[in-house]
Amino acid sequence: MSIAPISFEHHQSAHCENGVISNLFRYNGLPISEPMAFGLGSGLFFTHLPFLKVNGIPGTSYRIWPGLIFKRVSKRLGIEMYSESFRNQQKAKDALDSALDKGIPVGLVTSVFYLPYLPAVFRFHFNAHNIVVYGREGDHYLVSDPVMGAVSTIHKDDLMRARYAKGVPEPNGKMYYPLQIPKNIDFKSAIIKGISKTAYDMTEIPVPIFGTKAIRYLAKKLKNYPADLGDRKATLYLGNLIRMQEEIGTGGAGFRFIYAAFLQEAGKLIEQEWLIEQSIALTKTGDLWRDFAFKAGRICKNRSIDGTSYKELSEILIECSHQEDKIFGTLYKQIKKI
Amino acid sequence: MKKNEVPQDGDNLVKGESNWLNYAVDQNGEYVQEISVGWEPENIALEQAWEVVNEKVEEARTKVLGGQLSPIAFYMEVNIMDIPLLANYMDKYQWQVRRHLQPDIFKQLSEETLDKYAYVFKISRTELMNVPTNKNTK
Structure with a gap:
């Protein structure tokens, strides 16, 4: 059986979670941009967890944990969401089909590894990829994957694998969609809450593995990578840093540009010129992050043990941390005053 | 930017x-x-990540062809899995999967278990029983 496709408007985004939020909310009558979703959801972050290793490489993240952006945006805008996970795969399929039959586009959490429409080289086991399914035709579902330029289709068996991927985290067939969007939304209060949280996370958490302190912590470790780890491992660690910063779904410069775009949009919306100034400052820091990735990439490619290069990279990170200290410190203090 | x-x-x-x-x-x-x-750095990092995967695949292939490991070891690497993740997909304990990597134990596996491995690796049971002798078959 096939149902008439819902006329779902697909907009490409830099990052999957923001993109799904933006696309789903727009469909439900609330047009919000990707940067706005990212900012209201306090998506920007930095954490370096040397003890939490994935494939033997320490975890580094430029954003907060998957799923949290969605939760925060909905809460701050007062949007009621349906969200459910399923132990039973058949039930998960039935719930999806029944929502589609009612004409509801559905957000799903999936694993990148099992999405055949994505370019093969990007398919690793990343289990927190968000997509929208907005219809089905025979054995295929119609997919709006926000990081893709256009809509795609996926076979029902592949979608099931993607929804039931194992590892960390496990999607468990999670699906979600907005139930009700309030008529009058207080964007100003949501923007203030969103910025306060990010500014706090970046500068105030008294643990050195979170926020700008973590950037300095990483910088210190990075300086000694060649001596501590040897040539090969040092470049692997470095390569992973670049991937976390730049790969599919980051939007470049470890989300700094998306957040700067948010600050600009927010500053105009609630008429706060100083937010636009901070946006300009963050764009500059984003460029510095790009400089870091560029030089790190060159080191990975040449694979030479060159202590000075790692030292130089470490210094760029320190500079990033100081600039972000200043930006998020200002945001933290100023946002309380409006 | x-x-x-x-x-x-x-x-x-x-x-x-x-x-x-x-x-x-x-x-x-x-x-x-x-x-x-x-972007160049992203391409380099991605290339590097695949090099690591391919090295592991080749190492496993050599060991399987040399009779030191069962084909499961090869397909596990092809699917970028490790023992904990594969055990999770198989609903088995890690020590069980580790045993299945031994060629002698592998030969005794039930059809049901083999089919489940084949399903997890998205291949046929015939493919599971053999590993390709040449590089770049996938």
Whole structure:
């Protein structure tokens, strides 16, 4: 059986979670941009967890944990969401089909590894990829994957694998969609809450593995990578840093540009010129992050043990941390005053 | 990043399939969206990640062909899995999967277990019983 496709408007985004939020909310009558979703959801972050290793490489993240952006945006805008996970795969399929039959586009959490429409080289086991399914035709579902330029289709068996991927985290067939969007939304209060949280996370958490302190912590470790780890491992660690910063779904410069775009949009919306100034400052820091990735990439490619290069990279990170200290410190203090 | 600085470094690895959205500022300082076909450091990091995967696959292939490991070891690497993850997909304990990596134990596996491995690896049971002798079959 096939149902008439819902006329779902697909907009490409830099990052999957923001993109799904933006696309789903727009469909439900609330047009919000990707940067706005990212900012209201306090998506920007930095954490370096040397003890939490994935494939033997320490975890580094430029954003907060998957799923949290969605939760925060909905809460701050007062949007009621349906969200459910399923132990039973058949039930998960039935719930999806029944929502589609009612004409509801559905957000799903999936694993990148099992999405055949994505370019093969990007398919690793990343289990927190968000997509929208907005219809089905025979054995295929119609997919709006926000990081893709256009809509795609996926076979029902592949979608099931993607929804039931194992590892960390496990999607468990999670699906979600907005139930009700309030008529009058207080964007100003949501923007203030969103910025306060990010500014706090970046500068105030008294643990050195979170926020700008973590950037300095990483910088210190990075300086000694060649001596501590040897040539090969040092470049692997470095390569992973670049991937976390730049790969599919980051939007470049470890989300700094998306957040700067948010600050600009927010500053105009609630008429706060100083937010636009901070946006300009963050764009500059984003460029510095790009400089870091560029030089790190060159080191990975040449694979030479060159202590000075790692030292130089470490210094760029320190500079990033100081600039972000200043930006998020200002945001933290100023946002309380409006 | 300025709009005209959005990187356009396509390479052989991504074969023109990469087109991701970036945010950059235009000449008026306004944030706009711009498509990027790839960026050198990202390409390098991605290439590096696949090199690690391919090395592990080749190492496993050699060991399987040399009779030291069962084909499960090879297909596990092809699917970028490790023992904990594969055990999770198989609903088995890690020690069980580890045993199945031994060629002698592998020969005694039930059809049901073999089919489940084949399902997890998205291959047929015949494919599971053998590993390709040449590189780059996948």
